Amino acid sequence: MTWLITGGAGYIGAHVARSMSxxxxRVLALDDLSAGVAGRLPADVPLVRGSSLDAGLLKRVFAEHEVTGVVHLAARKQVAESVAQPARYYxxxxxxxxxxLEAVAEAGIRKFVFSSSAAVYGSPDVDLITEDTPCAPVNPYGETKLAGEWLVRAAGRAHGISTVCLRYFNVAGAAAPELADTGVFNIVPMVFDRLARxxxxxxxxxxHPTPDGTCIRDYVHVADLAEAHLAAARRLADLGGDLTVNIGRGVGVSVRELVTVIGEVTGDTRPAVVEARRPGDAPRAVASAERAAGELGWSARRGVREMVESAWRGWLLHHPD
Structure with missing residues (x-):
């Protein structure tokens, strides 16, 4: 098979490209480089510069490279931006x-992996979030991911496309320093940025109603996440079907615990400043990872300290001063 990875030069996309390669x-990447970095891609992974919104380009790429499966990661993904610009996100x-999906169906491609998010769940009051937990997103970003899942499954039924929707929990870390997240939107690089300032x-x-009063989240190493995409792609190649899967460790870590680990890794252990709660923050959001293990044969292998240490090495590479 030949897999096209949309958003393949992004933080997560480049990890997926490297893992699959x-x-x-056989993989190639499509990326408009608005957020992606071409240098992240392995030398044996071709990059097509352009947008997955360009139907003509998609048609040419599918034909020229004989694409037989798609891993779709290209999307806007900032919650605050989605609140400010909902129409753009939709x-x-x-x-x-x-x-x-229209181009996929027209080209006769029958394997599709969709990058979704735990944001589809909103703020459920449960110890572990299973794939059957009701979805009630609380921001436009989560709404677009849930609508995306509906669309993927509908297209799958209409055109005989086998699909997997992967609901990521909180992603961190780097498989190599050059692949690190260069944005300052997720909690680990946000703390690094504050310390650097x-x-x-x-x-x-x-x-919050948690043991130390701070929110509890499920953090997954981006290298583990990349391996989950490989497992999903191979599941589709071997069995097909229609599957929705949480991608997390099934382990809760509080924000205070995470900040403590970051302090130990960086050597900057100054105490955190507590500010008011943010609207919509769930006290606890931890995945049930049972379906991923049973259906994909996948489970996370890396812990929080490895996430922070690998992210810190990447931060130092990209911020030498």
Missing amino acids: DAGE QENVGGLGTL DDAPRIFGDD
């Missing part, structure tokens, strides 16, 4: 997905 899969995340980390709320 290292495992012997247009790109849902409308763009529709354009891609000689400022204390921020914790939003310490009065």
Whole structure:
């Protein structure tokens, strides 16, 4: 098979490209480089510069490279931005997905892996979030991911496309320093950024109903996440079907515990400053990882300290000063 990875030069996309290529899969990347970095890609993974919203480009790429499966990661993904620009998020995340799926169906491609998110669940009051937990997203980003899942499954039924929707929990770390997340949108690089500015980390709320009062989250190493995509692609190649799977460790880590690990790794152990809770923050959001193990034969192998240590090496590479 030949797999096209949309958003393949992004933080997660490049990890997926490397993991699949290292495992012997034929892959190529499509990325407009608005957030991606071409240098992240292995030398044996071709890069097509362009957008997954460009139907003409998709048609040419599918034909020229004889693509037989798609891993779709290209999307806008910042919660605050989605609240400020909901129409843009629906247009790109849902409308763009529709354009891609139409091109996939026309080209006769029958394998599709969709990058979804735990944001589809919203703020459920449960100890472990299973794939059957009701979805009630609380922001436009989560809404577009849930609508995307509906669209993927509908297209699968209509056109005989086998699909897997992967609901990521909180992604961190780097498989190699050059692949590290260069944005400052997720909690680990956000804390690094504050420390680099000689400022204390921020914790939003310490009065949640959790053991230390701070929110509890499920963090998964991006290298483990990449391996989950490989497992999903191979599942589709071997068995087909229609599957929705959580991708997490099934282990909860509080924000205060995470900040403590970051302090130990960086050597900057100044205490965090507690600010008011943010609206919509769930006290606890931890995945049930049983379906991933049973259906994909996948489970996370790396812990939080390895995530932070690998992210720190990447931060130092990209921020030498």
